[in-house]
Every structure is written in structure tokens, then in C-alpha cells.
Amino acid sequence: MDKESNRDEGQAGPVLTRRGFLGVAAAATAATAGFAAGARAATPGKDAKGDGGVLEVAIIGAGLAGLTAARDLQRSGCDSFIVLEARNRVGGRTLNHDLGKGYFTEAGGQWIGPGQTAIADLARELGVGTFPNLWQGKMSMVSGGACARIESKGGFDTDPRLTHELEEMAKLVPSGAPWKSPRAAEFDAMSLGEWLAKKNIPPEEQIGWATGIALSGGTAPARLSLLHWLSMINSADNIYERLEAVKEGAQETRISGGSQILSIKMAQALGDKVRLNWPVLRIENWQDGPVAIHTPNGVIRARNVIVALSPPLCNQITFDPPLPPRRREMQRRWPSFAPARKTAHVYKKAFWRDKGLNGWIFQPKGPVLWAYDNSPEDASFGVINAFVNVSALPSDPKAAEVELSRIYAQALGDEALHPVAYYDHDWGKADRWTLTCISPMPPGFLTTYGEALHPPAGRLIWSGTETADIWAGYMDGAVRSGHKAALNALHAMNERRA
The missing domain is CATH 1.10.405.10 (Guanine Nucleotide Dissociation Inhibitor, domain 1)
Known part of the structure; x- marks a missing residue:
């Protein structure tokens, strides 16, 4: 693997959240190209339109929530829908760095655990495997010039x-x-x-x-x-x-092929129903419908719209007429100050394992919040991923790589000074379509605005992980919200036809 330093700014195939990783078959890897890298510039032609040029459902957002909803609609027999995605890729806040030869490491949400049955079922249905996240061994606590090593209990x-x-x-x-x-x-x-x-x-x-x-x-x-x-x-x-915890916790299991593979596979099955580089600029007539959805590529009309976006992203869309005051204010005040930055050091081997170390590194005062072993299941090489403190790490990727390598060497040994590749993804700078990876609710917010989160507004059905009844903020919550949104859309269709 050639030495490289990447700072994926919304590039294809390229971090947070604590929420795995194995190579996928060559055929599957090649098939991802259209959704991980290429951008569609299709127009709403014959496959996009329903009766009278009006679709039954338009879905805004091709992350786990939006694609799950689309998949459910398709499986129910509904073919009159479209998925509009502003980015040039699918996956939302899940994103893979392509390490080559069918291997990936995640730049965004990546883990699943006990109780997260919705995403586990989805992976199984898509033929995507899972494997355990490593926690066994000693973890390293770095402070100043000292390093303490403590046996990990998995939490x-x-x-x-x-x-x-x-x-x-x-x-x-x-x-x-x-x-x-x-x-x-x-x-x-x-x-x-x-x-x-x-x-x-x-x-x-x-x-x-x-x-x-x-x-x-x-x-x-x-x-x-x-x-x-x-x-x-x-x-x-x-x-x-x-x-x-990792052991028996929400970080217990990793996804073979990287977490973005779930969205990529769903998008592949949906084909031309998914339109990349289609940002929504304006939504009109959402109260009674048909709803007019304005994009740079044309206007889409639909009887119902699933808005599978993080609430603050809705502020980038003009609604005519304006949304209800409480919903509008909730979106405006939604906490979006946790975009996060995640890095990956790639090594020729996971050398720390030979020393009885699990790759976990904590730095109470410094740039490393938590570094961890994110090597492939076959351990053919080593990867250390890290959630980093943006304010304590140089913004320049090369300088950041050197600084983190020095810290890793203190914790794991001098071999850490020589990564063969480095990846750095700052969600706060990557693109305008990801304002925050996690929504850290401050005191007073939920009791003031919480009730505006779920209720539909006219023909608008709100979706996205933040709206999930359980595991909100996690990948599992996104999948659950997609299932729920599809049911609501199907119910609206049946009511109209009754």
C-alpha cells in the first residue's frame, strides 16, 4: 500500500459517531462506483413520473433512513417514488474510506450492538456480514510524557x-x-x-x-x-x-465492507429511483398537495414527501407556505455543534496486538478523545481510527498525521511513527449537507420543542435517526425511522384511494 495522506472533502469512497469493516467481493466493490463516486444528472423522465406526472412519494435524503423507506415502498409494490440526494454519494453520515483491494475503514457511524435489531436485520437481508469489535487487551492512557496501560474490560x-x-x-x-x-x-x-x-x-x-x-x-x-x-x-x-460499552454494548459489532455498504447496496437495488446531486431548494404546496419540490435539475411533484434529513438541514430549504411556527423554531434552534472529526492511520500490520495491546488510546488533555483498533477482520494489516478534539489538533492533515503518530508511538511503540496511509475527515468542513453527526440536546430544549419533532406537516412526513422511537442518533434509529416513514406514506396512499 503506497503512502498517502487524504483529507476527503466529500470525495467518493472516503467520521463520527461511535456507532465495522471487512473487504467486500471484487464485483460488489466495482458495483459501488456509481453511488460512491459518480453523480447522476438524470431528469425526471418516464421512470420518475406517476399518473399525470405526479409521484406518490418523493424522498429527500439518501442516507439509511431515506433508502430504507424507499426499499420498503418498493417491496410493498409501490413503484411511483423517487429519492433525491444533494450529495454525490449515498450513505448520509455513514462514509467509507477506500483502502484498496476490497478493504475499507469508516469515516462516520460504524457500530451496532445488542437491541439494535433493525439495522442487524437490514444487514442480514442485504447479505452483509458482521464481526466483533476488538476490545481484549490492555488500553493506553497518555498524559504528558507518561503512559499507563490498563487491562480493558470492554467499557x-x-x-x-x-x-x-x-x-x-x-x-x-x-x-x-x-x-x-x-x-x-x-x-x-x-x-x-x-x-x-x-x-x-x-x-x-x-x-x-x-x-x-x-x-x-x-x-x-x-x-x-x-x-x-x-x-x-x-x-x-x-x-x-x-x-x-464495546463488550455487550452499542459498539460491539462491526459491518463487513464498512457501514456505508448498506446504503450502497440499497441504492444499487433501487437503480434510477435514486438521484444524486439533486439538492432540494424549495418545497411548495406542502399543506394539501401535490407538493412541488424545486431542485436545480427541475421540479418534482409528489402527493407525499418523506423528509429524511437531520432537522437543521431543513433550514436550507424554503417552504412555501412557511412551516408551522413551533416546527420552524425547533429546526432553527436544533443543536448542530457536534460535527466531529475522525482519522485513520493505516499500518503494514497491527503490531500492537503482538504486545498485548488492544489499540485503545485515551488522552485526557490533548487531541485524542479515543483511538481504537479498526483493522480488518483478517488482520492482514493494521488500522487505528480516532475521534479527535478538533480544537487541539492542527487542521492541516499532514501536520495532524505527524502529531497523532507521535501520540500513538508513546502509547503503542515507535512502529506507530510510520503509517503507510492516513485519512482525515472533518465533518464540520466536509460538505454543507452534514451539519452535525450527533445532536447533543442542551438543557431546556426537549421540553420546549420536542413535541414538534414527530407530527407530520400537511403532506410532509419527517424521518431520520433523530425521529426514531429508540436508538435515536444511531444507525439503527435511522433504519427504524425509515420503516416508520414508509408505513406512514403507504397509509396516506391507501386513505387517498379508499
Whole structure:
């Protein structure tokens, strides 16, 4: 593998979220080219139109949610739909770096775990395999010039007494509608940081809490609503470790071929129904329909529209007439300050494994939030991925590579100074179509605006992982929201024909 340094700015095949990885067959790899790299410039011709040139359903967004909805419509027998995607690729917040020879590493969401049955079922139906995420071995804690190595238990070692207390509180917070909790006002009035500050957590244990919360919640505990955090625990069957851990947790399993392969395979099956480079600029007549969807490539008309976008992305669309005030204000104020940046160092071999290390690196004060082994299942070479602190790492990819290599060498050995390839994806700079990878809800937001998240507006059906009843914010939540949106669209079609 030749030495290279990439900074994928929305390029094909090219990070966050804590949410795997194996080579796919050569034929499958070749077949991804049209959706991972090429851009369609098709017009809404004969295959796009329904009766009178009006489609039954238009879907905006070709991420996991939008493509799942489209797949469900197709499987139900509905052929009068189209998927419009602003980017030149499918996958949304899942994105693969192509390492060559059928191998990939993820730049975005990548893991699944217990209870995330929707995405596990989807992978199985698409013929995509999974394999375990590595956690066994010693992890490295780097601070200043020192490095401590600690045997990993597969999680972030939080206090069982406090996690049990959070689990009991989470029983009162329905994940799909936390604002309906009998204690919603109380829990949403404080941050998770304020709650933890009252628990006198020893300094050495605060690192585990802060790291786990930052990775799952997208921000520091001080900026995260306690109500929101409890709703996330509720999603995980009220098992805190299931939310945070690799072992028996939401980060337990990786997806063969990289997580973007799920969207690529769905798009391949949908064929010309998926239109890339079709940003939606304006939506008219959404109250009664047919809805007019204006794009640079022409106008699409549909009786119902599934908007499979992150709420703040809806602000980039002009709605005529304007959306209901509460929905409009919710979108405007939606927290979108956690775009995240994720890197990948590729090595000739996973040399750290020979030393009994699992590749996990934590740096309490520095650019590395969490680095981890993301090598292929066959371990034919080594990969260290990392979630990094954007403000503590040089923006220049080459300088960032050198800085991270130095830190990895301190944790894993001098072999880490010599990667054969480096990949760097900053979601905050990559493209205008991904404003945030995680939605870290601040105190007061859910009780003020939460009720505007789900209800349809006229012929508009809201979808996307943020609208999921469980595992909102995860890939599994995106798939669940897609299933739900398709059912709602089919119900609307049946009502019209009744």
C-alpha cells in the first residue's frame, strides 16, 4: 500500500459517531462506483413520473433512513417514488474510506450492538456480514510524557452505583418522547454535568465518565441535558453499559465492507429511483398537495414527501407556505455543534496486538478523545481510527498525521511513527449537507420543542435517526425511522384511494 495522506472533502469512497469493516467481493466493490463516486444528472423522465406526472412519494435524503423507506415502498409494490440526494454519494453520515483491494475503514457511524435489531436485520437481508469489535487487551492512557496501560474490560469503567441510579431514573423517560416523562421539567432543567457534580466522583474516575459521554452524547456533560441522556439510556433497555460499552454494548459489532455498504447496496437495488446531486431548494404546496419540490435539475411533484434529513438541514430549504411556527423554531434552534472529526492511520500490520495491546488510546488533555483498533477482520494489516478534539489538533492533515503518530508511538511503540496511509475527515468542513453527526440536546430544549419533532406537516412526513422511537442518533434509529416513514406514506396512499 503506497503512502498517502487524504483529507476527503466529500470525495467518493472516503467520521463520527461511535456507532465495522471487512473487504467486500471484487464485483460488489466495482458495483459501488456509481453511488460512491459518480453523480447522476438524470431528469425526471418516464421512470420518475406517476399518473399525470405526479409521484406518490418523493424522498429527500439518501442516507439509511431515506433508502430504507424507499426499499420498503418498493417491496410493498409501490413503484411511483423517487429519492433525491444533494450529495454525490449515498450513505448520509455513514462514509467509507477506500483502502484498496476490497478493504475499507469508516469515516462516520460504524457500530451496532445488542437491541439494535433493525439495522442487524437490514444487514442480514442485504447479505452483509458482521464481526466483533476488538476490545481484549490492555488500553493506553497518555498524559504528558507518561503512559499507563490498563487491562480493558470492554467499557469505560463507570461507577456501578451511579449507573444504576441513572438506569432507575431512565425508566421514567420514554426514549421516543422524553418530554412526556412525569419528571421531564425537573430533568431537563439541569445538565448531566450538574447532576454528576453532586456525586463526588473521584478525579481518576471522571475521565471514564467524560470520555464516554462525549463520544455518545457529542459534547461535554456540562452541555448535555440530563433528560436527553436518560432518554438515551432508556433506548438501551435501561442498561447504561449497553449504551457505552464495546463488550455487550452499542459498539460491539462491526459491518463487513464498512457501514456505508448498506446504503450502497440499497441504492444499487433501487437503480434510477435514486438521484444524486439533486439538492432540494424549495418545497411548495406542502399543506394539501401535490407538493412541488424545486431542485436545480427541475421540479418534482409528489402527493407525499418523506423528509429524511437531520432537522437543521431543513433550514436550507424554503417552504412555501412557511412551516408551522413551533416546527420552524425547533429546526432553527436544533443543536448542530457536534460535527466531529475522525482519522485513520493505516499500518503494514497491527503490531500492537503482538504486545498485548488492544489499540485503545485515551488522552485526557490533548487531541485524542479515543483511538481504537479498526483493522480488518483478517488482520492482514493494521488500522487505528480516532475521534479527535478538533480544537487541539492542527487542521492541516499532514501536520495532524505527524502529531497523532507521535501520540500513538508513546502509547503503542515507535512502529506507530510510520503509517503507510492516513485519512482525515472533518465533518464540520466536509460538505454543507452534514451539519452535525450527533445532536447533543442542551438543557431546556426537549421540553420546549420536542413535541414538534414527530407530527407530520400537511403532506410532509419527517424521518431520520433523530425521529426514531429508540436508538435515536444511531444507525439503527435511522433504519427504524425509515420503516416508520414508509408505513406512514403507504397509509396516506391507501386513505387517498379508499
